[in-house]
Amino acid sequence: MKKQIILLILCLIPLSAQSLQWQEVMPGVWKTIYGKPDTYNLLSAADIKPNRTAIEKMAKTGLSLAMDKIRAETVNGQVYLRFPLERNEQIFGLGLNFQTVHQRGKILNLRMDHYGGRDNGRSHAPVPFYVSSRGYGVLINTAEYITVYVGTGVRKDSEIPPEARDRNTDRNWTSRPYSDVVEALVPADGVEVLLFAGPTPLDAVRRYNLYCGGGCLPPRWGLGFTQRVHRLYTADQVIEEAEEFEKRGFPLDFIGLEPGWQSRSYPCTFEWDKGRFPDPAGFVKTMLDRGVRINLWTNPYISPEASIYPAIEPYTGSHTVWNGVVPDLNHPRAREILAAQMKKDQVDIGVSGYKIDEVDGYDYWLWPDVAVFPSGVSAVQMRQTYGVLTMKMAEQLYRQRNQRTFGLTRASNAGGAGLPFVIYNDYYSHQDFITALVNSSFCGVLWTPEARTSRTGEEWMRRFQSVIFSPMAMINAWSSGTKPWSFPEVTEQVKYFANLRMQLMPYFYTEFAKYHFEGTPPFRAMALEPGFRIDNRTELASQSLDDNPYLEAVNRECKDQYMAGEYLLVAPMFTGETSRKVLLPQGKWYDFYTGAFVGESREITVTPGWDRIPVFVKDGALIPMMEARLHAPAKNEKINIELRHYGEKPGRYLLYDDDGETFDYEKGVFSWREITVSKNRKGQWEGAISKAEKDKPDNVGKVTFKMMTQ
């Protein structure tokens, strides 16, 4: 009866448009609530803790979006939102897209799904957040499936209406007329919307990430190298593989075990297979003693043969997945039972983290939208947030031990920025993997362009090079069994880049600290780089009005290069290419390997040679590097740092440091060391590093400077 009374009240809300009341909940963050939103939403599922302090530190600014022009009304029982667009405004984000960066002109049905080869809104992170080139961000905080019309619909009452043209003879006719509005349909009785100020697009993203609690800070070892072994490897085979890495001098920080570690998979028991792993604790210890951590694959569907099955069954959904029950992870009992099993059997014996598979909801491998769950969360809401719920549960297990983890997931969503997991999938286009890396920066997620196997050594090396400049440097050989050295003709090159990954660890670790403390995505789109401009002309697919109308205009967009941290511009090469174009933002840019000047604020063509991935460095940059080594530094181990300076400008760099493993940084146990390079009176470059602060971590050993540009 209670339910009916609530519904009855809902029905009395008038159906016509409501004027929206915006409240500035934090500096530069405004919130409105229209109608009666679901109580369960993306941010509540992620249980975010906004980093108010960091947001308050950002420059005070207004919103470059006319709040009074944002409309909400109820149409056919659903919420219809609209946001104005200006001419030439570009929209980025709306989830982890793989083929396009500019979203204006698209219709996206944001739905958690395996990526199906088209940017239509179905993705591993269907985040309802977008960033405008005009420097603001919009989050529609709902766990429903929503459709977003990003400048496609044209209302009769449009303020900037397009002109009707005659397709018979007017060559300027277009199949996609101009639209001045972003429209969204939310199938709910209400919705919460959040606006994030800039002034730059990067600032809007930062504000959004900080509102979600800031980005994750992986343990230092998480930024080393990781190999995932064949799915049926035994303990001995895994140990052998680690030995092989060491013998061949390839770095290795963690190994991922695939389904075979479990006694049953698809659905899973969450128990070790006694045949392949007779002594799990001994095995994990052996590996840890070698400096190699263990990550475990799993999916959350529980086998009838699992020991926890009888206990958890009452807290599972109405439908099975691969005949396994689906824990209602919004129900505390389901979480407790599953987490206890993971803790006892895996986390407590030293397992470092998880790879959470199959939570992206490829339609056929998930509960249908008609399913019900004991906690009352709908099948759709559960689908949109299941990745976040699983990550959250796993992260909590480690947090209780004051131990950081770093793992993999197939699904994230709004609010997930702080969860230390990298998204991966089964798709395998190298080009599209890079575009996903670009787009990950617009929606608070991390993405790995993992290498699995290749047809040629050249492809293997090209993929490997991209992986090195990504959040997780990984070979995923669950099926292929490929090793870094599987293609002898490029083994030396692959080793060079594996070592480079280790050398760059201080740089990437600092960039991740900025993700956490400042909200700045460590790998990001050029569109978020100050001083980057692209002539966003639309290129007609054809000038002939006779052509098939479905050949439509193509937006020129920058989707094959990205920033790796504040100073490095990475422009991957793809198999078969010998040269490529690179768009340089404002200022002078230098070759990463040689320090030579390459260009300034323009498009250049580079021919890097067959075994180099083009990487360019900003003028005045300082890149902190450590020596190449097989494993990440141990907790509080002192490390020698070489600071590489590029270009003509003096450099200033803040190097982040903490113990590398615990959550003590959340309590202030971290340090930023200031490093400067400038010319002395004699015109010679001189470098300096600030003293370590008292009672702060100090893991910096010897510091040397190298002037790369002569």
Place this chain on the structure above:
Amino acid sequence: MKKQIILLILCLIPLSAQSLQWQEVMPGVWKTIYGKPDTYNLLSAADIKPNRTAIEKMAKTGLSLAMDKIRAETVNGQVYLRFPLERNEQIFGLGLNFQTVHQRGKILNLRMDHYGGRDNGRSHAPVPFYVSSRGYGVLINTAEYITVYVGTGVRKDSEIPPEARDRNTDRNWTSRPYSDVVEALVPADGVEVLLFAGPTPLDAVRRYNLYCGGGCLPPRWGLGFTQRVHRLYTADQVIEEAEEFEKRGFPLDFIGLEPGWQSRSYPCTFEWDKGRFPDPAGFVKTMLDRGVRINLWTNPYISPEASIYPAIEPYTGSHTVWNGVVPDLNHPRAREILAAQMKKDQVDIGVSGYKIDEVDGYDYWLWPDVAVFPSGVSAVQMRQTYGVLTMKMAEQLYRQRNQRTFGLTRASNAGGAGLPFVIYNDYYSHQDFITALVNSSFCGVLWTPEARTSRTGEEWMRRFQSVIFSPMAMINAWSSGTKPWSFPEVTEQVKYFANLRMQLMPYFYTEFAKYHFEGTPPFRAMALEPGFRIDNRTELASQSLDDNPYLEAVNRECKDQYMAGEYLLVAPMFTGETSRKVLLPQGKWYDFYTGAFVGESREITVTPGWDRIPVFVKDGALIPMMEARLHAPAKNEKINIELRHYGEKPGRYLLYDDDGETFDYEKGVFSWREITVSKNRKGQWEGAISKAEKDKPDNVGKVTFKMMTQ
């Protein structure tokens, strides 16, 4: 306030499951209403008039589906339906799919859309009707977007649950476990469901079609040949083209004019272009005098420059399409204004019909789901039914004149079987066009595998041959300008088949009469053919558990051959093929061209030669053929008929006849002439035809018999 009261009442309906009450509304047709359905639905939009008389003539039968096992409940404010499935049961239908025939194991989001290259429910006819191999049909009569899980979801309380298997080592593990249920999610407060008895799958389809009023009966000329000319042709060029057909001896019954006939297109004025067509009435008359009718392309989006724009604007939706307003065709005023313009300018001067483009709702070329319409029909409901509404409006114009029409549409839906329009689209896979022809028979629509252009003469001939054995024999040259004789190396063959189409007119006309009077689809799937069996084994895409899990099992299905009427089995050849396999149903089958025996109840391999499309004839069949001619017979023109007999069995055939042009057949002005062929006492074949009934149409001239099988 009224709206609120209604909603308030809705809210008081209990949310738990209701027991369903089934009412047998006609023999073998049951209906239930769950909850409070939308008042606007697919059948109400189509304004169907069930043919109760014809349904009552069908054999009395029960339903081979356990009605008591059908469940409905409200889940998260939406209707959750489930229907039981038995082992080995196969499901067909659920819209105009292009690549698959068997739908069990699929998830379909039924949504009106341009076909996007995947059978996911988005199609030009997303009809929520399915047929079971067990001989029953189910219609979910709603104009909402619904998702149907066709034997994919597995409930914990499943009656025939699948077995959990270990993917680590069990080679019988499958990524798609067995499911014993069809589930559907209807986002509405209620829904109407109809069940159709068999006993055969074809009978279930027939009952469904008859419930919708029976299939359309085109005018006789509609079954002739039609050419669509280049979009910017002038009146003189069109006349010249018709002359060229005549000169070269190619049949031609109607010519289609593309956008250039209108003064503005995309959006449209619905007015003739005075430059290209200075004297429309004179032009149409000239063409009619040559025996060639005119069909006009249009889309329903009204240009601001149209003379009817000011009048119709108040009755249009909130959003524009190509900057044209969208008539609310559920509003009588919108219909009246638009229809009056079409009548005055086009129908009254002799135009024979329309090609209604762009009503299939390719997302980008339509109003968004947030749009509103004056009549109160939602954007979604309008999208699902807009094709039907436009066809209905056009058909009414002709019905008022007691004149039949035959045209083209890009969109239909449940209830549209009686509307004389054939679906076409922009896709162009010859193979998939045939699969669409197969699938059209499961959902009460017609489909043309139109020929547009080809890379080679071989391809042109192969496409042309398929078109001949389809509901509309058409070349669509709006862009290519291709003529039947454009590939000289196959012109003779193309002409042979164009003539064959004319010769088969009495046969196809009779088959269409069966569509109208008996509900039998004129072009149909082998699965609807009595005595057809296919071993529905599932072929694993790979036997290796290491493979990418997305390579899934493939259903073996019969999707490249079909029945053209009761007696002809058509097995198209595709470019590059020299032979193909054909699955023959029970009984003996004969070659259409030679009368030779080819096989019996089994798979055969045929090598038809480079210029024949394999066509096979049922034992005992009589195929009525007329002489090849350039145009269809005029109203009540007497025609000589040759009856071709095939095989060993005696033959009996009912030849349909009426005036070929008016709706008088609806008032009983038609005849069925009985034709028999049997052996006399001397063992010689003898043919006979019944006398024409008194006061019934009699257009049969001389009758001859030809025994094809020696």
